[in-house]
Amino acid sequence: KRAAVSAVRMKRPVSSLSLGSSLKGKLVRAGFQFTTDLQDLNPEHLSAEAGVSQQEALEALQAASSGHGVAPVTALELLQKEEEFRSIVTFCSQLDEALGGGVPVGKVTEICGAPGVGKTQLCLQLAVDVQVPAVFGGLGGQVLFVDTEGGFQVQRLVDLAGAAVRHCSLLAEDEEQRVAMTTFTVETILSNVFLVRCRDYVELLAELHLLADFLSNRPRLRLLVIDSVAFPFLRLHDDLSQRTRLLQGLGLRLIAAATGHNIAVVTTNHMTTRLHSSQAQLAPALGDVWGHAPSIRLLLRWEESRRLASIVKSPGHMDASVQYQITYQGFRDADQSERPPSKRPRSQTDQSASSRKNTGT
Amino acid sequence: MVALLVGMCPGLDEGLLRSLRAADIRTVEDLVSSDIEDLAQKCSVSYKALFAVRRVLLAQHTAFPVSGADLYEELLSSTAILSTGNPSLDKLLDSGLYTGEITELTGGPGSGKSQVCFGVAVHIAYHLKQSVIYIDTTGGLTAGRLLQMLQTETNNRDEQMEALQRIHTFRLFDVCALLDCLYGLSGGGGGGLHMACVGGGSVKALIVDSVSAVIAPLLGGKQNEGMSLMRQVAAALKTMAKDFSVAVLVTNHVTRSGSGEAQPGLGVSWSHVPTTRILLERVESGASGRRSATLIKSSRQACLIKEDFDLQWWSRAEGGRGGGGGGETSGKRKLDETDP
Numbered sequence: 090k091r092a093a094v095s096a097v098r099m100k101r102p103v104s105s106l107s108l109g110s111s112l113k114g115k116l117v118r119a120g121f122q123f124t125t126d127l128q129d130l131n132p133e134h135l136s137a138e139a140g141v142s143q144q145e146a147l148e149a150l151q152a153a154s155s156g157h158g159v160a161p162v163t164a165l166e167l168l169q170k171e172e173e174f175r176s177i178v179t180f181c182s183q184l185d186e187a188l189g190g191g192v193p194v195g196k197v198t199e200i201c202g203a204p205g206v207g208k209t210q211l212c213l214q215l216a217v218d219v220q221v222p223a224v225f226g227g228l229g230g231q232v233l234f235v236d237t238e239g240g241f242q243v244q245r246l247v248d249l250a251g252a253a254v255r256h257c258s259l260l261a262e263d264e265e266q267r268v269a270m271t272t273f274t275v276e277t278i279l280s281n282v283f284l285v286r287c288r289d290y291v292e293l294l295a296e297l298h299l300l301a302d303f304l305s306n307r308p309r310l311r312l313l314v315i316d317s318v319a320f321p322f323l324r325l326h327d328d329l330s331q332r333t334r335l336l337q338g339l340g341l342r343l344i345a346a347a348t349g350h351n352i353a354v355v356t357t358n359h360m361t362t363r364l365h366s367s368q369a370q371l372a373p374a375l376g377d378v379w380g381h382a383p384s385i386r387l388l389l390r391w392e393e394s395r396r397l398a399s400i401v402k403s404p405g406h407m408d409a410s411v412q413y414q415i416t417y418q419g420f421r422d423a424d425q426s427e428r429p430p431s432k433r434p435r436s437q438t439d440q441s442a443s444s445r446k447n448t449g450t
Numbered sequence: 451m452v453a454l455l456v457g458m459c460p461g462l463d464e465g466l467l468r469s470l471r472a473a474d475i476r477t478v479e480d481l482v483s484s485d486i487e488d489l490a491q492k493c494s495v496s497y498k499a500l501f502a503v504r505r506v507l508l509a510q511h512t513a514f515p516v517s518g519a520d521l522y523e524e525l526l527s528s529t530a531i532l533s534t535g536n537p538s539l540d541k542l543l544d545s546g547l548y549t550g551e552i553t554e555l556t557g558g559p560g561s562g563k564s565q566v567c568f569g570v571a572v573h574i575a576y577h578l579k580q581s582v583i584y585i586d587t588t589g590g591l592t593a594g595r596l597l598q599m600l601q602t603e604t605n606n607r608d609e610q611m612e613a614l615q616r617i618h619t620f621r622l623f624d625v626c627a628l629l630d631c632l633y634g635l636s637g638g639g640g641g642g643l644h645m646a647c648v649g650g651g652s653v654k655a656l657i658v659d660s661v662s663a664v665i666a667p668l669l670g671g672k673q674n675e676g677m678s679l680m681r682q683v684a685a686a687l688k689t690m691a692k693d694f695s696v697a698v699l700v701t702n703h704v705t706r707s708g709s710g711e712a713q714p715g716l717g718v719s720w721s722h723v724p725t726t727r728i729l730l731e732r733v734e735s736g737a738s739g740r741r742s743a744t745l746i747k748s749s750r751q752a753c754l755i756k757e758d759f760d761l762q763w764w765s766r767a768e769g770g771r772g773g774g775g776g777g778e779t780s781g782k783r784k785l786d787e788t789d790p
Contacts, residue, residue: 099633099636099637099686099689099690099693101633102682102685104678104682105629105633105679105682105686107626107629110674110675110678119453119476120452120453120454120476120477121453122452122453126453138453159620159622159627159631161583161618161619161620162618162619162620162621163614163615163616163617163618163619164575164584164593164596164614164615164617164618164619165593165611165614165615167591167593167619168593168594168596168597168614170593171592171593171594172594189594195589196589196590197589330670330671331671333666333670334666334667334669334670334671337663337666337667338667340663341587341623341624341663341664341667342623344588344589344623345589345623347589348589348621348623364710365710377558377559377703377704377705377706378666378703380558380559380560381559381588381660381662381663381703382588384588384589384590386559401560402559402560404564404565404568404590404591404592404595405592405594405595405598407738407739407762408738
């Protein structure tokens with residue numbers, strides 16, 4: 090009996106093929122229940138039997154004979170692929186440590202927080218950090234910034250880019266790094282950021298439909314930022330079930346883009362109040378439906394006068410809370426303990442002195 | 451609806467088939483439910499021949515009754531119980547995942563469903579030394595985390611790599627790809643991948659994380675294919691569980707009912723599919739890794755029993771009893787048994 094089990098082949102019903110529902114209905118009514126019934130038939134015969142056009146018969150036969158699915162990847166191969174790709178540093182070394190290197194490539198990360206806590210600042214910082222050349226430990230990639238709220242300010246990006254360039258030029262030690270610095274300037278950083286402004290959810294969905302083409306033309310793209318994903322959907326409150334479906338489809342598309350093209354997807358989300366056993370709590374907006382889409386969730390919040398970033402959801406890291414601050418130069422560690430993100434030893438004292446001057450900003 | 455074809459049974463030749471088609475009899479059901487005398491006259495065939503054909507077709511296509519005793523014998527010989535590696539979960543599941551059945555884990559975002567799936571996959575791959583098929587539709591599969599979990603079980607790098615090689619992963623993001631994959635694994639696609647080829651034929655568990663991510667966007671609204679595709683996936687998973695004697699573990703999202711209570715997603719139609727359902731929740735107080743699991747559907751135990759466990763210490767029972775410290779190089783627990 091054991092031997093017989095391995096020879097068992099399940100018959101695939103025709104209704105599970107990816108064909109139009111009317112075509113499937115006609116095939117089933119004509120008696121073709123399984124794909125094995127459709128084998129060895131020619132299109133003319135099938136179209137006569139089932140009463141469908143030649144074109145549809147051909148389509149049905151192709152669907153029946155193909156479709157084995159992809160080959161599996163063992164977890165070991167997956168591990169090797171993961172170790173190849175670096176993460177995007179945030180320049181806040183404590184947060185990078187908690188995240189195991191930074192925002193990971195190939196996953197969807199969400200940044201939630203109340204208004205004014207620094208979500209857009211972190212997105213702008215990541216847009217600069219993804220472009221750090223590979224010799225400094227970065228990815229040297231481009232970024233697509235989808236702005237739905239109008240919070241994108243070019244001037245702020247220029248400030249952050251300038252700070253990053255200064256930081257890296259101070260770190261440059263050998264010839265290779267000095268050569269890399271010639272291509273890492275404020276102008277090149279700005280030219281590698283592709284900005285798209287979407288005014289409502291239709292434009293956002295349309296933009297993501299075109300994403301696959303955009304990504305295949307730009308193999309250097311390593312980061313997609315959507316700031317914010319909540320804003321266009323918060324206005325859709327008359328048809329909540331449609332909103333749910335759109336969000337689920339959007340989530341799937343983002344995950345497919347992240348894993349298929351090896352890019353990091355970062356989205357931002359607002360906070361909303363949820364009543365939990367007569368207690369009001371702040372929770373990320375868009376509900377549990379959207380909550381399943383991002384793999385990693387960062388929560389930025391104020392606690393008295395400190396800014397805290399917490400990891401509230403992650404498949405690979407423990408929940409943790411770190412303190413950060415936003416200076417003139419961008420997203421940084423709190424206090425004076427600013428350490429450079431690369432593994433090179435700290436060689437500059439004037440660097441940390443100038444950051445202390447700007448802490449008050 | 452089974453089509454009438456030449457050679458299906460002796461006596462059903464080309465000529466008879468043509469005359470039956472002319473009388474608009476295309477399927478076995480049509481033939482069996484029509485009046486033989488009438489049909490014999492219309493097709494100008496002998497009554498006896500048609501009656502004989504009908505008898506053979508009925509014998510070929512009826513279901514065969516099996517006695518309860520035989521069924522029980524078969525169950526005893528073919529079912530295995532796979533421990534999940536976590537004593538609290540095993541207690542809820544009546545000592546583990548049963549092969550031939552679908553078990554469902556449901557919970558809100560961040561409640562630990564993927565972590566439990568990782569723990570189960572690592573335990574089966576490392577301790578039970580069987581192959582696992584992991585279908586990921588959420589993009590949350592991190593091989594680094596699997597390695598981390600293996601490192602708490604053993605320090606031997608070779609054993610870790612060997613265990614990782616026994617976990618076969620698929621990344622799919624739409625329901626048609628999922629159906630292609632499932633039927634491909636069962637050999638129904640006409641060649642290609644077959645369960646017997648993957649992992650040297652010793653696949654004992656199939657984990658789908660999560661099944662709701664690909665089905666939920668298709669339900670509701672003006673879409674009419676959603677329910678049908680959901681049923682296709684359910685049928686494929688159930689048949690695979692039974693025919694190949696594997697334990698199927700799926701995850702599902704939650705929706706909030708009117709009073710704010712969490713209930714499993716995908717509705718009432720899906721609730722009949724899994725045999726056992728567990729709801730995972732975060733424990734508000736306590737360490738960040740603590741979760742509570744509640745049994746909400748089971749045919750073997752009383753419902754609504756609750757167990758707490760810690761995601762950080764997978765093989766320990768609550769309170770540190772059981773399996774011993776993390777870092778033990780050989781599991782001294784017997785396979786498929788829980789600690790007393």
